[in-house]
Amino acid sequence: MSLRHAVLAALLSGEYSGYxxxxxxxxxxxxxxxARPQQLYLELSKLENDGLISGREVVxxxxxxxxxxxxxxxxxxxxxxxxxxxxxxxxIRDDLLVKVQAVDHVDAAPVIAQLDQRAAAAAAKVEIxxxxxxxxxxxxxxxxxxxHGSPIGPYLTCLRGRRFEQEHHDWSVRAAALLRxxxxxxxxxxxxxxxxx
Amino acid sequence: MSLRHAVLAALLSGEYSGYxxxxxxxxxxxxxxxARPQQLYLELSKLENDGLISGREVVxxxxxxxxxxxxxxxxxxxxxxxxxxxxxxxxIRDDLLVKVQAVDHVDAAPVIAQLDQRAAAAAAKVEIxxxxxxxxxxxxxxxxxxxHGSPIGPYLTCLRGRRFEQEHHDWSVRAAALLRxxxxxxxxxxxxxxxxx
DNA sequence: CTACACATGTAAACGGTTACATGATTAT
DNA sequence: ATAATCATGTAACCGTTTACATGTGTAG
Numbered sequence: 001m002s003l004r005h006a007v008l009a010a011l012l013s014g015e016y017s018g019y020x021x022x023x024x025x026x027x028x029x030x031x032x033x034x035a036r037p038q039q040l041y042l043e044l045s046k047l048e049n050d051g052l053i054s055g056r057e058v059v060x061x062x063x064x065x066x067x068x069x070x071x072x073x074x075x076x077x078x079x080x081x082x083x084x085x086x087x088x089x090x091x092i093r094d095d096l097l098v099k100v101q102a103v104d105h106v107d108a109a110p111v112i113a114q115l116d117q118r119a120a121a122a123a124a125k126v127e128i129x130x131x132x133x134x135x136x137x138x139x140x141x142x143x144x145x146x147x148h149g150s151p152i153g154p155y156l157t158c159l160r161g162r163r164f165e166q167e168h169h170d171w172s173v174r175a176a177a178l179l180r181x182x183x184x185x186x187x188x189x190x191x192x193x194x195x196x197x
Numbered sequence: 198m199s200l201r202h203a204v205l206a207a208l209l210s211g212e213y214s215g216y217x218x219x220x221x222x223x224x225x226x227x228x229x230x231x232a233r234p235q236q237l238y239l240e241l242s243k244l245e246n247d248g249l250i251s252g253r254e255v256v257x258x259x260x261x262x263x264x265x266x267x268x269x270x271x272x273x274x275x276x277x278x279x280x281x282x283x284x285x286x287x288x289i290r291d292d293l294l295v296k297v298q299a300v301d302h303v304d305a306a307p308v309i310a311q312l313d314q315r316a317a318a319a320a321a322k323v324e325i326x327x328x329x330x331x332x333x334x335x336x337x338x339x340x341x342x343x344x345h346g347s348p349i350g351p352y353l354t355c356l357r358g359r360r361f362e363q364e365h366h367d368w369s370v371r372a373a374a375l376l377r378x379x380x381x382x383x384x385x386x387x388x389x390x391x392x393x394x
Numbered sequence: 395c396t397a398c399a400c401a402t403g404t405a406a407a408c409g410g411t412t413a414c415a416t417g418a419t420t421a422t
Numbered sequence: 423a424t425a426a427t428c429a430t431g432t433a434a435c436c437g438t439t440t441a442c443a444t445g446t447g448t449a450g
Contacts (some may be wrong), residue, residue, distance in 0.1 A: 003409080019429050030248060039410065041431055045238040048206050064418045064429045081298050083308040087292035089318060092361055095199060095284035096227035100357075102206040102276050103350040105355035110281040146375055153300040156375070160297075160368050164289055167364050175322060178343055178353070200437075216401050236438065238403055261401045261446045 004052075005082045006033035006045050008075050011053060013154060016046050017066040030131065031154075031161030044069060052078050100175060108179050109188075115176035122169035129162040201249075202279045204240050205272050210248060210351060214263040215241050228326065228351075228358030241266060249275050266354035297372060305376050319339035319366035326359040 010021060010034070021044075022037035024030070037044075047053045052075035053065040071079070096118060136155050137145035145155065173176045206229070207218060218241075219234035221227070244250045249272035252264040268276070293315060296308045320366075333352050334342035342352065 001409085002290075002295070005292075005299075006295050009295050017429075018431090019427095022277050022429095030288055032298045033290055034288040036411070037429095038412090038431075041429095045431090058430095060419095062419070063427090066429060073201055076302060080303040081301045083296040083299060087296065087311060089315070090291040090293065090365070091227055091231040091291075092287075092358060093199075093230055094287040095202075096287065097354050097357060098199070098203045098206050099284065100231045101350045101354045102202075102209055102280060103353075104348040105209050105273060105350075106277040106280045114284060118286070147378070150350040151301040152379065153302075156300075156368075156372050157294050157298045160294060160372075161289060163368060164361075167360050168287070168372045171353075171360060175353050175357075177238070178349070181344070182349065182369050198437085214401075215403090233439070234401095235440090237402075238401095242403090257400095257447095259447070260399090263401060367405095 002032065003035055003039060003043050004047065004082070005079060008039065008052060008071055008079050009153075011069055011075075012079075013151070015068040015070050017058075017068050019066065029128070029132065029161075029189035031132075034156040039056050048076070051075075091092050103179065108183055112176050112183070115172045115179070117180060119169050119176065120161045122165045122172060125165040126162060126169065129158055129165065133162065200230065200232055200236060200240050201244065202276060203232070204237065204244060205249060205268055205276050208266055208272075209276075210222045210348070212265040212267050214255075214304075216263065226325065226329065226358075228329075229354040244272070248272075300376065303325050304378055309373050309376050309380070312369045312376070316366050316369035316373065319362045319369060322362040323359060323366065326355055326362065330355050330359065 004026075007021065010024065016024075018037070018041045022035075022040050025033065025035045025040060026037060044053065044055070048069070050054055052072060053069045054072050055065050055069045056100045057065055096111075096114055099106075099114065100180070103111050133142075133155065136151075136158065140149055146152070149155065170186055202241045203222075204218065207213070207221065215220075215234070215238045219237050219350075222230065222232045222237060241250065243250070245252055245266070245334075248265045248271060251269050254262055254264050256262045293308075293311055296303075296311065300308050328341075330352065333355065334346055337346055343349070346352065350386060
């Protein structure tokens with residue numbers, strides 16, 4: 001049970017509908033978890049049934065009716081309990097790393113192409129996360145915010161996400177360059193990052 | 198189907214038994230995937246049934262009999278096919294990040310304690326990965342190995358794992374220090390990293 | 395004779411993904 | 423009309439985790 005707590009933690013920042021949460025979890029952000037919309041709707045139902053969140057209908061003139069959720073006292077207690085329990089260690093699980101691991105034995109060209117794509121995607125996420133960080137800290141510089149700003153939790157997870165993406169980007173760029181260089185020296189057609197423009 | 202290819206990629210480095218693979222995937226290393234022993238034994242059976250790997254029994258005087266596996270030509274073809282297919286983007290999924298996200302609303306002390314543990318674990322993994330990297334490159338310095346050394350795939354994934362753990366460590370240390378500092382300034386008992394020695 | 399490392403599995407439960415399904419409103 | 427965005431779900435499948443299960447040989 002882990003998405004459960006991720007949803008609770010996300011709802012601490014304010015009232016959200018399933019649709020709004022889905023955007024935060026699915027697209028771009030997801031600095032501390034990731035989930036598909038379907039999973040979120042399901043989890044929100046369960047959480048409401050268990051009394052950990054409560055939803056209210058908001059009828060809109062201009063848009064379809066939505067349901068906004070907030071964390072209840074029972075939900076906060078559940079989160080506190082979760083935060084105090086032991087957590088299993090995190091690990092990398094990445095298709096692309098599997099491909100790179102095998103790159104000595106398979107055609108490198110498609111792997112290089114995917115590294116290029118990853119680098120671009122990671123760079124885009126870094127920008128998104130930078131925007132979020134700037135919005136969070138407002139006028140304060142980072143050092144000051146980290147010492148005195150509030151909320152600190154979301155800022156810290158966002159920082160972690162930003163560094164992860166930066167790291168991911170740098171590694172992808174370097175790996176792609178190295179593999180390209182090796183392919184060239186071995187007399188291959190030297191696949192360039194064309195992006196089919 | 199992803200563990201499947203991770204196992205194939207791992208077996209490219211040589212002949213391994215389920216037990217040996219399990220140690221590489223479970224303990225320490227796992228620079229490109231992670232799996233439990235039970236899952237590996239199951240996956241090895243499936244891979245052998247599908248003809249992607251082939252196993253041979255090795256009777257040992259001093260130890261119980263084991264089965265060593267190698268990738269077949271069909272297995273290599275499967276890997277090549279996989280390497281050329283699109284991969285879904287990687288993402289962070291970490292219990293501890295969920296806890297940090299919620300740290301403004303729950304007791305920070307147990308979260309800080311877990312950050313300390315994480316930092317220590319990450320530092321230990323960095324050392325293990327450094328050892329593996331040194332062993333891989335032998336006499337060559339890193340730049341030279343990256344340009345000319347072989348195999349390059351495992352070295353690159355190991356580098357990625359190393360940086361991930363380093364990053365994980367640095368962030369954990371910083372987050373723990375900041376949260377501790379805030380707790381102290383708010384007049385709390387100031388939980389120190391005692392480690393119950 | 396007890397604990398530990400080596401060695402290999404099975405079965406049930408759980409969590410997550412994919413595919414399927416529906417419907418309102420706004421902009422083109 | 424049609425596409426795009428908003429909005430919410432269900433059902434089947436698959437991959438992963440947890441718990442259970444067994445047995446050999448070595449070291450203390």
